[in-house]
Amino acid sequence: xxxxxxxxxxxxxxxxxxxxxxxxxxxxxxxxxxxxxxxxxxxxxxxxxxxxxxxxxxxxxxxxxxxxxxxxxxxxxxxxxxxxxxxxxxxxxxxxxxxxxxxxxxxxxxxxxxxxxxxxxxxxxxxxxxxxxxxxxxxxxxxxxxxxxxxxxxxxxxxxxxxxxxxxxxxxxxxxxxxxxxxxxxxxxxxxxxxxxxxxxxxxxxxxxxxxxxxxxxxxxxxxxxxxxxxxxxxxxxxxxxxxxxxxxxxxxxxxxxxxxxxxxxxxxxxxxxxxxxxxxxxxxxxxxxxxxxxxxxxxxxxxxxxxxxxxxxxxxxxxxxxxxxxxxxxxxxxxxxxxxxx
Amino acid sequence: xxxxxxxxxxxxxxxxxxxxxxxxxxxxxxxxxxxxxxxxxxxxxxxxxxxxxxxxxxxxxxxxxxxxxxxxxxxxxxxxxxxxxxxxxxxxxxxxxxxxxxxxxxxxxxxxxxxxxxxxxxxxxxxxxxxxxxxxxxxxxxxxxxxxxxxxxxxxxxxxxxxxxxxxxxxxxxxxxxxxxxxxxxxxxxxxxxxxxxxxxxxxxxxxxxxxxxxxxxxxxxxxxxxxxxxxxxxxxxxxxxxxxxxxxxxxxxxxxxxxxxxxxxxxxxxxxxxxxxxxxxxxxxxxxxxxxxxxxxxxxxxxxxxxxxxxxxxxxxxxxxxxxxx
Ligand SMILES: Nc1ncnc2c1ncn2[C@@H]1O[C@H](COP(=O)(O)OP(=O)(O)OP(=O)(O)O)[C@@H](O)[C@H]1O
Ligand SMILES: [Mg+2]
Numbered sequence: 001x002x003x004x005x006x007x008x009x010x011x012x013x014x015x016x017x018x019x020x021x022x023x024x025x026x027x028x029x030x031x032x033x034x035x036x037x038x039x040x041x042x043x044x045x046x047x048x049x050x051x052x053x054x055x056x057x058x059x060x061x062x063x064x065x066x067x068x069x070x071x072x073x074x075x076x077x078x079x080x081x082x083x084x085x086x087x088x089x090x091x092x093x094x095x096x097x098x099x100x101x102x103x104x105x106x107x108x109x110x111x112x113x114x115x116x117x118x119x120x121x122x123x124x125x126x127x128x129x130x131x132x133x134x135x136x137x138x139x140x141x142x143x144x145x146x147x148x149x150x151x152x153x154x155x156x157x158x159x160x161x162x163x164x165x166x167x168x169x170x171x172x173x174x175x176x177x178x179x180x181x182x183x184x185x186x187x188x189x190x191x192x193x194x195x196x197x198x199x200x201x202x203x204x205x206x207x208x209x210x211x212x213x214x215x216x217x218x219x220x221x222x223x224x225x226x227x228x229x230x231x232x233x234x235x236x237x238x239x240x241x242x243x244x245x246x247x248x249x250x251x252x253x254x255x256x257x258x259x260x261x262x263x264x265x266x267x268x269x270x271x272x273x274x275x276x277x278x279x280x281x282x283x284x285x286x287x288x289x290x291x292x293x294x295x296x297x298x299x300x301x302x303x304x305x306x307x308x309x310x311x312x313x314x315x316x317x318x319x320x321x322x323x324x325x326x327x328x329x330x331x332x333x334x335x336x337x338x339x340x341x342x343x
Numbered sequence: 344x345x346x347x348x349x350x351x352x353x354x355x356x357x358x359x360x361x362x363x364x365x366x367x368x369x370x371x372x373x374x375x376x377x378x379x380x381x382x383x384x385x386x387x388x389x390x391x392x393x394x395x396x397x398x399x400x401x402x403x404x405x406x407x408x409x410x411x412x413x414x415x416x417x418x419x420x421x422x423x424x425x426x427x428x429x430x431x432x433x434x435x436x437x438x439x440x441x442x443x444x445x446x447x448x449x450x451x452x453x454x455x456x457x458x459x460x461x462x463x464x465x466x467x468x469x470x471x472x473x474x475x476x477x478x479x480x481x482x483x484x485x486x487x488x489x490x491x492x493x494x495x496x497x498x499x500x501x502x503x504x505x506x507x508x509x510x511x512x513x514x515x516x517x518x519x520x521x522x523x524x525x526x527x528x529x530x531x532x533x534x535x536x537x538x539x540x541x542x543x544x545x546x547x548x549x550x551x552x553x554x555x556x557x558x559x560x561x562x563x564x565x566x567x568x569x570x571x572x573x574x575x576x577x578x579x580x581x582x583x584x585x586x587x588x589x590x591x592x593x594x595x596x597x598x599x600x601x602x603x604x605x606x607x608x609x610x611x612x613x614x615x616x617x618x619x620x621x622x623x624x625x626x627x628x629x630x631x632x633x634x635x636x637x638x639x640x641x642x643x644x645x646x647x648x649x650x651x652x653x654x655x656x657x658x659x660x661x662x663x664x665x666x667x668x669x670x
C-alpha cells in the first residue's frame with residue numbers, strides 16, 4: 001500500500017506541470033495583460049491631465065509610453081522571452097517556494113496567499129465535516145423511513161437547497177437574518193474588538209460570523225451527499241448479505257448499522273478528499289457577499305485585474321490541494337473497503 | 344409419521360403486491376419436515392420454491408411480500424403469529440437458511456470470523472470472545488475449509504465460490520439449528536464442488552440429526568439427498584411423496600415429464616433430450632382449472648373447468664391431478 005501512495009504522489013508531478021503550463025500559456029495569450037493595463041492607465045492619467053491643463057497636448061495622448069519604456073516593462077514582467085522559457089523560469093522559482101510578486105500590490109504572492117489560507121482552510125474543513133455530519137445521518141434516516149413523511153419533506157428541503165445557487169442563498173441570508181433582523185454580523189471573519197475578547201468570546205465570535213456563510217456553502221452540496229447516502233444504503237438494504245444477516249437472527253436495525261452502513265460509506269469516501277479541496281478553494285461569490293477574505297475571492301479579483309502572479313499562485317496551491325485530495329479519497333476508500341488493495 | 348414432524352407448513356398462501364396487481368406466488372402449500380430427514384422441494388424456475396422458504400423464515404421482501412394465510416408450526420407454535428422480536432431467536436438458532444447465491448450472500452467488508460462469530464454472539468450470549476473464536480475455527484474445520492485459522496482472518500473476496508458456500512453453511516449451522524433450509528445451495532457452483540457440498544450436508548446431518556429442507560430444480564440431486572419430495576408447479580403442489588415412491592411411481596404428468604427429462608446413460612447417444620413442451624402460465628393470468636393443462640398430454644374437459652384437488656393416493660403420497668388413476 002505504501003508503494004501505491006508513493007506512486008500516486010509521483011503522479012502528482014506531471015499533472016501539476018500540465019495544469020500550470022496550460023494556465024501559464026493562457027495568461028500570455030489572453031489580451032489585457034499587465035502591460036496593456038499599465039498603458040491604458042497611463043493613457044487615462046495623461047487624458048485627465050490633459051483635460052485639466054487644457055487641450056494643447058492631445059497629439060501625445062495616443063502614445064503615452066515610449067517603445068523603450070514598453071520594452072522595459074516587458075522585461076520586468078518577463079514577457080520578453082518565449083512562453084516556454086519563462087514558464088521554466090517561473091517553475092524554477094516555484095520550486096524554491098517563490099511565487100513571485102503581485103503586480104497589483106507589489107507584495108510577495110506567497111505572503112498574500114498565506115494571509116488568506118487560514119480563513120479558507122477553516123471554511124473548507126468545517127464545511128466538509130458538517131456536510132458529512134448532517135448528510136450521513138439524514139441519508140440513513142431517509143433510507144430507513146423511505147417514503148415516509150420525514151423522507152418526503154426532507155427531500156423537498158434538500159432539493160430546494162440544491163436548486164438555489166449558493167450565492168443566491170448567501171444574498172438571502174445576508175439581507176434578512178444579517179442585515180434586516182440583525183441576528184448575525186454583516187460578514188467578515190471576526191469582530192474588530194476580537195483581540196479584547198476572552199477565549200470563549202473569541203470562539204463564539206468566529207462561530208457567529210461563520211454560521212451564515214457555512215449555510216450558503218453547504219446548502220448546495222447537501223442534496224448530492226444525502227441522496228448518495230440514501231440510495232446506496234437502500235441498495236445495500238436490499239442486498240443478499242443483509243438477508244443473510246437477518247437470517248442469522250439480527251434485527252433489521254442491527255443489520256442496517258452493523259452491516260449495510262459501512263458498505264454504504266464507500267461511495268461517500270470517494271468524494272471526501274475532493275470535497276475538502278473544493279470547499280477550500282471557496283466560492284468567490286459567497287466570499288464577496290459575506291466579505292470573507294479567502295482564496296476564492298483573491299483568485300477571482302486577481303483574474304479580473306490580470307494580476308497573473310497571484311492567479312498562478314492560487315492555482316498552484318489549489319491544484320496541489322486538489323491532487324492531494326484525490327489521494328486522500330483513495331486512502332479513505334481503502335480504509336472502509338477491504339477489497340481495495342493498492343499494489 | 345406426522346407425530347414426529349418438527350416443522351409443519353399448513354395451507355401457506357403467499358402473495359406479492361406488484362405494479363400490475365397482486366400475484367399469488369405460493370398457493371395452499373402444506374408439508375411436514377421430520378427430524379433427521381431431508382425434504383426436497385423441486386420445480387421449475389419461478390414455481391415458488393424460494394418464496395416458500397422465505398415465508399417460513401418470515402424474510403419476504405417488505406412491503407411487497409405478504410403471507411395471506413396458513414400456519415407454520417414449530418414446537419406447537421405458529422411462527423406466523425409470533426411477534427417480530429421472537430422471530431429473531433428462531434432465525435439462525437432454530438431454523439437456518441443457506442441461499443442460492445454464495446458470491447453475494449456474505450458481507451464484503453467483514454472478515455469471515457466476524458460473520459460466523461456473529462451467530463454465536465446473537466444466540467449464545469454467555470460465550471466470551473475466546474470461546475467464540477475457537478467455536479468459529481471449529482465450524483470452519485467442520486465444513487472442510489483447510490487452514491481455518493488463516494481463513495477466519497480473510498474477507499469474502501479472498502475465497503472461491505465453493506469456499507464461500509461452505510462459510511455460509513458454517514454460519515447456518517453454528518448454533519446447531521433444528522432445521523436447515525438450503526435454497527439451491529449448489530446451483531451456482533460447478534459440479535465437483537456441488538458433490539462435495541452435498542456430501543458435507545449429508546454427513547453433518549447424520550451427526551446433528553437436523554432436518555433439512557432442500558430446494559433444487561435438479562431431480563438428480565433430489566434422488567441423492569432427500570427422503571421426501573414436494574414437486575411444485577406454478578405456486579401449487581403438484582405431487583408429494585417419498586423419494587422412492589416418486590421415482591418409482593410418479594403420478595402427476597408434470598412429475599413424469601420432469602423424470603423423463605433426466606438424461607440416462609442407457610439412452611442411445613445423441614438422442615434428442617426430452618423436454619416438457621410449452622411454458623409455465625403467468626401467475627397474473629392463471630387459467631381456471633388445472634394450472635398444468637396447457638402442457639399436459641392427458642388434458643381433458645374437466646381439467647379446464649375445475650382445479651383438481653390434492654388427493655391422497657397412498658400413506659404419504661399426494662397428487663394434484665384429476666386423472667392420476669389413469670396415468
Ligand atoms: N420480490 C418479488 N416481487 C414480486 N414477485 C415476486 C417477488 N419474488 C418472487 N416473486 C414471484 O414469485 C414467483 C416465485 O418466485 P420464486 O423466487 O419462489 O421462484 P423459485 O421457484 O425459487 O425459482 P428459482 O428456481 O428461479 O429460484 C415468481 O414467479 C415471481 O413472479
Ligand atoms: Mg429460488
